[in-house]
Amino acid sequence: xxxxxxxxxxxxxxxxxxxxxxxxxxxxxxxxxxxxxxxxxxxxxxxxxxxxxxxxxxxxxxxxxxxxxxxxxxxxxxxxxxxxxxxxxxxxxxxxxxxxxxxxxxxxxxxxxxxxxxxxxxxxxxxxxxxxxxxxxxxxxxxxxxxxxxxxxxxxxxxxxxxxxxxxxxxxxxxxxxxxxxxxxxxxxxxxxxxxxxxxxxxxxxxxxxxxxxxxxxxxxxxxxxxxxxxxxxxxxxxxxxxxxxxxxxxxxxxxxxxxxxxxxxxxxxxxxxxxxxxxxxxxxxxxxxxxxxxxxxxxxxxxxxxxxxxxxxxxxxxxxxxxxxxxxxxxxxxxxxxxxxxxxxxxxxxxxxxxxxxxxxxxxxxxxxxxxxxxxxxxxxxxxxxxxxxxxxxxxxxxxxxxxxxxxxxxxxxxxxxxxxxxxxxxxxxxx
Amino acid sequence: xxxxxxxxxxxxxxxxxxxxxxxxxxxxxxxxxxxxxxxxxxxxxxxxxxxxxxxxxxxxxxxxxxxxxxxxxxxxxxxxxxxxxxxxxxxxxxxxxxxxxxxxxxxxxxxxxxxxxxxxxxxxxxxxxxxxxxxxxxxxxxxxxxxxxxxxxxxxxxxxxxxxxxxxxxxxxxxxxxxxxxxxxxxxxxxxxxxxxxxxxxxxxxxxxxxxxxxxxxxxxxxxxxxxxxxxxxxxxxxxxxxxxxxxxxxxxxxxxxxxxxxxxxxxxxxxxxxxxxxxxxxxxx
Numbered sequence: 103x104x105x106x107x108x109x110x111x112x113x114x115x116x117x118x119x120x121x122x123x124x125x126x127x128x129x130x131x132x133x134x135x136x137x138x139x140x141x142x143x144x145x146x147x148x149x150x151x152x153x154x155x156x157x158x159x160x161x162x163x164x165x166x167x168x169x170x171x172x173x174x175x176x177x178x179x180x181x182x183x184x185x186x187x188x189x190x191x192x193x194x195x196x197x198x199x200x201x202x203x204x205x206x207x208x209x210x211x212x213x214x215x216x217x218x219x220x221x222x223x224x225x226x227x228x229x230x231x232x233x234x235x236x237x238x239x240x241x242x243x244x245x246x247x248x249x250x251x252x253x254x255x256x257x258x259x260x261x262x263x264x265x266x267x268x269x270x271x272x273x274x275x276x277x278x279x280x281x282x283x284x285x286x287x288x289x290x291x292x293x294x295x296x297x298x299x300x301x302x303x304x305x306x307x308x309x310x311x312x313x314x315x316x317x318x319x320x321x322x323x324x325x326x327x328x329x330x331x332x333x334x335x336x337x338x339x340x341x342x343x344x345x346x347x348x349x350x351x352x353x354x355x356x357x358x359x360x361x362x363x364x365x366x367x368x369x370x371x372x373x374x375x376x377x378x379x380x381x382x383x384x385x386x387x388x389x390x391x392x393x394x395x396x397x398x399x400x401x402x403x404x405x406x407x408x409x410x411x412x413x414x415x416x417x418x419x420x421x422x423x424x425x426x427x428x429x430x431x432x433x434x435x436x437x438x439x440x441x442x443x444x445x446x447x448x449x450x451x452x453x454x455x456x457x458x459x460x461x462x463x464x465x466x467x468x469x470x471x472x473x474x475x476x477x478x479x480x481x482x483x484x485x486x487x488x489x490x491x492x493x494x495x496x497x498x499x500x501x502x503x504x505x506x507x508x509x510x511x512x513x514x515x516x517x518x519x520x521x522x523x524x525x526x527x528x529x530x531x532x533x534x535x
Numbered sequence: 536x537x538x539x540x541x542x543x544x545x546x547x548x549x550x551x552x553x554x555x556x557x558x559x560x561x562x563x564x565x566x567x568x569x570x571x572x573x574x575x576x577x578x579x580x581x582x583x584x585x586x587x588x589x590x591x592x593x594x595x596x597x598x599x600x601x602x603x604x605x606x607x608x609x610x611x612x613x614x615x616x617x618x619x620x621x622x623x624x625x626x627x628x629x630x631x632x633x634x635x636x637x638x639x640x641x642x643x644x645x646x647x648x649x650x651x652x653x654x655x656x657x658x659x660x661x662x663x664x665x666x667x668x669x670x671x672x673x674x675x676x677x678x679x680x681x682x683x684x685x686x687x688x689x690x691x692x693x694x695x696x697x698x699x700x701x702x703x704x705x706x707x708x709x710x711x712x713x714x715x716x717x718x719x720x721x722x723x724x725x726x727x728x729x730x731x732x733x734x735x736x737x738x739x740x741x742x743x744x745x746x747x748x749x750x751x752x753x754x755x756x757x758x759x760x761x762x763x764x765x766x767x768x769x770x771x772x773x774x775x776x777x778x779x780x781x782x783x784x785x786x787x788x789x790x791x792x793x794x795x796x797x798x799x800x801x802x803x804x805x806x807x808x809x810x811x812x813x814x815x816x817x818x819x820x821x
Contacts, residue, residue, distance in 0.1 A: 114539040128551060129543050132567050134584045175681065181673035182713050188726035192699035216587040237655055256820045263816040271625070272820065273632060278648040285651060463650040475650040477658070482565045483554035485658035486581050486590035489672065492626050493593070494633035495652035497640055501629035509676070512589060518582040 118157040119518045121234060122241035123484045136520050151526030155519055159222040160231065162243050167265070168225070172531045176220040178508040212510055218525040219513035223506050226490070226515055229254065229274065230264035235516065236493045236500040237485060238276045239284045240478060248284070253277040268502040275499040286471035287478050358453050376456045377465065488514050557657050564660050566590060579660060590660060592671070594622070594630065596652075598664040602627055603634045614719045614746035621670025624718060677716045682707045721745040 110116070112126035119131050137154065139147045160168060197203045225231055230246040233254060239245035248254055249264040255275045256266065268274070358379060463474040487493055490507075493500040506514035517524060536544075554565045568580030577583075579590045594602070602620065605611050606627065617624040640647055662671050689705045691697055703712040717723065721742055728738040769780040788797025793804055800806055807813050 114543055125547060125551065126543070128554070128567070129546060132546075132550075132570070132583060134582075136584070178679045179673075179676035180679060182675050182677050182717065184675060184717070184719075184722035185726045187714060187717070187723045189730055192702060193696050196697050219585065219587050259820055261817075261820065265816050266820075267816075267818070269819055273629075275636075278646065278651070282648055282651055475654075477557060477651075477654045479555050480551070481654075482557050482658045483567055484581065485564070485655060486566070487593050487659055489591050492629040492633065494599075494637060495655045496647045496649060497633065497637050498648050498651075499633055499636060501632060503623070503625045503629055507676070507678070509673075511587070513587045516582070516588055518585055520584050521587065 118154070120161060120241070121158060121231070122243075123478065123481055124241070125480050128480050128483055131518055134518055136522055139522075148526045148530040151519075151523045152530040154523060155222065155517070155527040158518060160225045160228065160242070162246060163225075163228075163265075169531070171224045173224050174528075174532060176217045176508065177223065177505055178215050178217065178220075181509065215508045215510050216513045216521055217508055218521045218528055219517055220506070220508050220515055221524045221528040221531070222517060223515050226488075226506050227267045227502075228264065229256065229261060229266040229268060232268055232274065232491065232500070232502060233276060235488055236274075236491050237285065237487060237495075238281045238498055238500075240481075244284055248276060248280055253280040270502060270504045272502045273499060274502070275497065278498045281498045282469075282475055283471045285478060285481065287476045289470060289472045358449070376460045379453075380457065380460055380464075486516070488516055490514055557654055564590060564658060592660040592662040593656075594626075594671070595656065595661040595663050598662060598671075599630050599634060601664055602630045606631055612743065612746040612750045614721065614750065615743045617674050618719060618722060618742070618746075620664045621672060621674060622664070623672055623674055623676075626672075675717050675719060675722065677713050680706070680710060682710055719746070721749065 112118075112120065112122070112124050112130070114126065114129070117130035117133070119134055120127050137147075137150045139150075142150075156165070156168070195202050202209075226235065230249050231242055233239050233245035233248060234242045239248055246264040249266075250262060252260055252262055253276055254261055256268070257273055258275075261274075466473045469475075488506065490502065490504050491500050492503055508514065519527075550570055553570055554567065558565065564579065566579060566581040567583050568577040571577060571583045580586060580588065581590055582588055598620075602616060602622065605616050605619070606613065611619075613624050613627050616622070617627050620627075622630075637647075662668065664671060683703075683706045685706075687705060698712075699714065700712040703710045714720065714723065724745065725738055725742040728741060729735065733741075767781055771778040771780070783798045788794050788801060792801050808815070
């Protein structure tokens with residue numbers, strides 16, 4: 103196999119800015135300066151500028167190929183205001199002595215159009231570079247690989263040529279899984295994330311609490327007797343089953359209450375609590391499924407929760423009975439009062455919202471990226487979308503609206519180099535003198 | 536570790552950490568420009584050495600929804616929506632195309648990249664297209680023609696009323712004046728109405744009517760073209776294949792027989808579609 107990539111791709115000694123989101127690249131980009139051109143021949147200046155700019159713009163493309171793509175015609179536009187067009191026919195610019203009337207007011211100075219920044223505009227038409235510019239890949243080389251591996255569609259058809267030149271109006275789509283892998287934090291095998299440890303600790307604590315409650319204060323002598331009886335018989339009796347259901351539901355509701363409490367918390371605590379709830383729901387429904395075959399885990403926490411609540415919650419009649427027995431126990435000074443935890447509608451709504459958010463970005467060890475998905479480090483510094491693309495991030499699709507253009511004061515080609523460097527490179531490709 | 540590596544890690548720890556992760560809450564882009572200088576103009580410059588490139592806002596989810604609704608639900612013409620929000624017509628069309636795919640995915644429960652979308656939209660500057668907002672982009676950009684980039688000296692009489700149309704003609708017979716190159720020429724009439732004292736609501740209604748009419752005309756023209764093309768073809772369905780017959784003119788291959796409009800293989804003319812070292816990447820996908 104031909105090894106296309108040069109060694110020392112991101113160097114500190116001989117820095118080259120590349121089309122990647124790498125941290126070394128970030129550093130090199132920060133300290134990028136124009137080369138010192140004093141006491142150098144014009145040829146030397148152009149040579150250095152060409153080397154620098156080509157190290158960034160399509161460094162994976164052969165020089166011959168780019169040479170064919172290069173165009174000396176640089177596209178630019180002027181914004182014509184309809185208001186001006188409606189009230190003037192242009193003759194006012196030739197009034198007076200031929201350059202407009204002198205009104206005493208200073209004339210607005212038009213900003214220069216930075217044409218030289220458009221030197222590498224034809225490169226932005228390439229499919230692989232457009233995929234990188236739409237933020238679907240973390241480097242141009244990765245984007246190229248996505249195309250070659252068949253993860254990119256153009257106008258609904260698979261396109262395997264990274265050198266395909268997009269036409270205005272072309273719609274390209276990338277497989278969302280590939281995009282999430284490319285732009286997400288990489289998964290480290292067997293790594294325990296901090297929140298996983300926290301969830302484990304929380305679960306342990308919860309279990310201990312539940313056990314303590316069950317064994318210590320909450321078990322009435324009759325219930326204990328029932329449990330003892332069933333244990334000796336070997337099959338769970340009706341009363342014990344009900345008690346167990348109640349206990350499970352109570353633990354679950356307590357956990358749900360925690361979610362409501364942490365609802366406004368902006369720190370990581372909310373995530374930990376929500377994930378713990380999801381885990382609890384999973385465990386509870388698994389336990390319940392063993393008893394009741396009509397129940398089944400769907401993997402959807404939101405659905406599971408509603409099923410659990412409807413199946414495990416006591417009926418109104420039983421609730422009334424329980425309230426009466428509680429009151430009696432309170433009267434007699436018995437310490438076996440167990441308040442039933444119930445969720446209000448508002449609380450349920452909050453929990454549903456949180457679970458929905460959690461469902462969007464779940465923990466899933468089968469994914470090739472770290473879950474829950476997070477953007478890779480230093481992505482914010484590179485995250486911009488040029489105006490010639492219209493991107494829909496949800497479906498990982500984008501439309502190439504038009505070719506990049508220059509307008510007064512702005513050029514749309516994303517290039518890290520100054521006008522001086524780009525001009526020298528442009529002159530190199532003009533192949534004159 | 537050498538000095539350069541030490542400097543690198545020190546920078547990454549002190550300064551680089553500012554752009555490492557997306558902002559904890561809200562939408563706040565953090566580019567290298569903001570690290571280098573605290574001025575407002577530098578905040579949106581991802582390349583510190585290139586001050587001619589700015590990270591411009593993108594449409595937020597809310598804005599896309601708004602555009603989609605005004606076209607697909609309210610039924611406004613594209614030109615009117617474009618003028619209302621200050622969004623290029625091509626972008627309006629693209630938003631609707633993409634939204635259609637999104638809706639299709641949603642209906643078929645196809646998994647979408649939701650956390651990714653959320654993260655990206657928290658990192659880039661976004662525009663919501665509210666009523667009071669600035670126009671999103673220039674909607675009447677006119678491409679600069681190569682012929683108009685030269686300086687020209689045209690001798691005319693002093694008394695002559697020399698307009699844009701005359702200037703265009705001076706650059707070349709086929710050069711169009713800007714009035715004819717406008718993407719939404721109806722806006723000029725709208726501004727003229729406003730300048731002449733027509734009530735804003737009335738002028739707006741006139742503009743929407745004119746925009747709808749021009750779009751209908753374009754649609755009618757396109758459907759007529761499709762019909763004309765179809766009339767020239769004879770389709771025969773044979774179960775497995777559909778045969779399409781079309782009348783061909785032998786002379787369309789030109790005098791030397793090599794014109795690209797010629798059809799089929801011609802004697803003596805090489806057919807290069809399987810030769811090696813010839814670029815076979817498609818030039819368009821339909």
